[in-house]
Amino acid sequence: AAAPPRGDWDPDPDEPEHPFFASDGDAGRSGGQRGRARDDDRDDLAGDEDDAEDGEGGARAGRRGGEKPKKRRGGCACLVVAVVLIGGGGGAAYYGYGLYQDRFGPPPDYAGEGSGTVVVEIPDGSTGIAMGNLLKDKGVVKSVEAFTAAQKANDKGTTLQSGFYTLHKGMSGESAVELMLDPKSRKTLIVPEGYRNGWVYAQIDGRLGLKKGTTADVAKSDWKKLGLPEWADDDKDIKDPLEGFLYPSSYSVSKGQKPADVLRRMVAQANKQYEKIDVVGQAEKLKLDSPLALVTVASMVNAEGKTHDDFRKMAEVIYNRLKPGNTETNGKIQFDSTYNYLTGRSEIKISTKEINSDPDPYNTYYHKGLPPGPIGNPGAEAFAAALNPTKDGWMYFVAVDGKEDTQFAKTLTEFKKLEAQFNASDAGR
CATH class of the missing domain: 1.10.287 (Helix Hairpins)
Known part of the structure; x- marks a missing residue:
């Protein structure tokens, strides 16, 4: 889209004035084991960024005695x-x-309508500048001024409201404003790979304008009516029968719809995908106890793998630890992500005493084997890894930098070396 004519653009009134244009009297305004220490929960995808508005500072310099004020x-x-x-x-x-x-x-601006998909939450009471800051931080617009200028130029620009918007990266300010004014931008909910049901329920509440916790209550009371396959909920200790069945994809969600209908569509999408990859038959080939066990493995791979490159190795670690002859961990999978799922949090550090003493069925440090059910909603890439793991003998892994750099090991001795790297990295933080 064409940029506003140079002579017509009016910078934001709060924008600092360049010293060249100020009077002489104005001052310019200027893992696998305890060494892993990281987890799956990415609950902060849509809506956790802090809003910040540019402030004003500086002081006005006093005039010298006897001098006339300069023009x-x-x-x-x-x-x-x-x-x-x-x-x-x-x-x-x-x-x-x-x-x-x-x-x-x-102002600096992108050209065109952008590409890709970005979900942005605009909090209540956000000004144009606050909106622009959020969009710039998400990579939607190139500058705050490009957005505020386009908002000012659009007759309906001041009608933008709070809520969730599905936009694109690299949009011109004009395109961003136009799409935000289009009701379609507020109807699409994207469920990212690996996210927990708790996050999805909250998103549905927000899109439908419902009281917090409404969708979670519906899921708890009506889960049997939402189309789950017969092999779902095969363990009495499962905390949420819908976990693992709100398939990562995009869904149309707008006010007037019922939470149960939205959840039913997500479960139907999961059923479609699980039939496509033959979850039932593949679970048998992998010698897992049930189809749900395969969904659980994929959810753990998605939770533990911070980068896609290590998904297949992560899957092998799980299968190797499930083998009857495993004497390295004696049948225990020992994933922090399963413990954090049961507590509903995302802790980077969990004390050894705490994690080794909690008897909850989802604690894979305390119990052998897989947790009762999935700990998130795995996507296609996690399933691909779960169906085709590496066969290199991986048994351990450590995020040696406490974040993204996951290193794998085959023996306890190798693991101890990686753990030492993690501890050294942790001491330096």
Whole structure:
């Protein structure tokens, strides 16, 4: 889309004034084992960023005794200065032109409607600047000014409301405003791979304008009516029968719909995908106890793998620890993510005493084998890894930097070396 004419763009009134245009009296405003220490929960996808608005500071310099106040230089005077600079040489001309652009040129902006998908939550009471900051942080627009200028230029720009918007990366300010004004941008809910049901329930509440906890209550009371396959909920200790069945995809969700209908569509999508990859038959090939066990393995792979490159190795770690002859961990999977699921949190550090003493069925440090059910909603890539793990003998893994750098080991001795790297990295943080 075309940028606003240079002479028509009015910077935000709170924007600091360039010292060149200020009066002389104005001052410029200027894992696998306890060494892993990381978890799956990414509950902070849509809506956890802090809003921040630019503040103003600085002080006005006092006049010297006896001096008359100097006249403020206006835009015309600045143009005269720019002309003089042009006459003074190429470098000066470039500098003068740059100052002119700073004041009167269009703000940095992308061109077109962008690509990809980004979900942005606009909190209640957000100003145009606050909205622009959120969009810029998400990579939707190139600058806050591009958004606020487009919002000001649009007749309906001031009608933008709080809520969740599905936008694109690299949008022009004009395109972003137009899409946010389009009801379609507020109807699509994207469930990312690996996210827990708790996050999905909260998103549905927000999209439908319901009281917090409404969708979770519906899921708890009506789960038998939502189309789960017969092999689901095969363990009395499962905390949420729908966990693992709200399949990662995009869904149309808008006010007027019922939570049960939205959940039913998500479960139907999961059934479709699970039939496509033959979860029942593949679970038998992998010698797992049930189809739900395969969904559980995929959910753990999605939870523990911070990068997609290590998914297949993560799957092998699980299968190797499930083998009857496993003497390395004696049948215990020991994943922090399963413990954090049972507590409903995302802890980077969990004390050894705490995790080894909690008898909850989801605690894979305390109990042998898989947890009772899935700990999130795995996506296609996690299933691909669960169906085709590596066969290199991986038994351990450690996020040696406490974040993304996951290293794998085959023996306890190798693991201890990785654990030492993690402890050294942790001490330096």
